[in-house]
Amino acid sequence: MEKTNPQHVVDVDIIRKKHIRLSAVALIILALIILSGMVTEYDHIEGLIAIPAALEWLFANMFFSSSTLSRLPTVLNLLWQTVLISVVSTTTAAFFAVIFAITGSRLTAINGPLMYISKLVASISRNVPVVAWALILVISFGTNAATGFLALFFTTFGFLVRAFIETIDEASSDTVEALKATGATYPQVIAKAVIPESMPQMFSWVLFMIETNIRSATLVGLLTGTGIGYLFDLYYKQLDYEMVSLITLAIVIAVLLIEWVSNWIRREIL
Structure with a gap:
């Protein structure tokens, strides 16, 4: 049977730990976003849905005339x-x-x-x-x-x-x-x-x-x-x-x- 390279095992273990840390940080950030929305009573979904209407209003009202x-x-x-x-x-x-x-x-x-x-x-x-x-x-x-x-x-x-x-x-x-x-x-x-x-x-x-x-x-x-x-x-x-x-x-x-x-x-x- 082919022997496993010890260095390869170490590298895989380091990469796995990095992935775990990144996943943990991403979950913490996601939890903070949800918690901040609950505390401030801000709905992130409604905010995203409102972006097209806001852009439409912006382009309709912010262009300036020659006067x-x-x-x-x-x-x-x-x-x-x-x-x-x-x-x-x-x-x-x-x-x-x-x-x-x-x-x-x-x-x-x-x-x-x-x-x-x-x-x-x-x-x-x-x-x-x-x-x-x-x-x-x-x-x-x-x-x-x-x-x-x-x-x-x-x-x-x-x-x-x-x-x-x-x-x-x-x-x-x-x-x-x-x-x-x-x-x-x-x-x-x-x-x-x-x-x-x-x-x-x-x-x-x-x-x-x-x-x-x-x-x-x-x-x-x-x-x-x-x-x-x-x-x-x-x-x-x-x-x-x-x-x-x-x-x-x-x-x-x-x-x-x-x-x-x-x-x-x-x-x-x-």
Whole structure:
């Protein structure tokens, strides 16, 4: 009789265990979906059946006419303001995030307490949602562009500090130690070793946050009464679905263009 290969038996056993784990995970996910439907009283079957009718309504009401298209300059003007607020808030947050990341990274930390304070400040800033920041700040600053800027700034700052800390931690410690061995000061180590090695990845994170903030700025505009979000909210409440369609299309195209530019820049610098 042909002998069974022990290695083959082991491989089959590993594959069987993987299949069992995948099946168990799939059953757990299915159970969670059913349980969530029961708790929220949402019928998944009815939701799926309603999709064709929803698409039919969408195509019947969201196409814009030439008269609506004549208001495109207004849409583009407010969209441009939204893009600028996103870029300015992101770049400003990136400047401060670099400082906090340098003091918060284990590789470049000045001392332990300052490192944990930097991480704590960034964590608080990051874990408050941008919508919550907008609602908090609108009480103090009112409905203006400054409120939207600050809401995006605080959220972006917290995220970038964490991303920059991880980037700096991944930098070569050998270069840092070599510079220290030659008698280089702390600022010289940062300027000659840490920043040059981490800058490409940091720049990539900044570009990513600019893309994200353009989407977030639209939502913030709904709450602060500024930018393209304000215009969207205005026409949505008037049930002017043609203008809503035009604004949505303009936002999508703007985000896609900026994403394309960001990807091109990333390919050039990374």
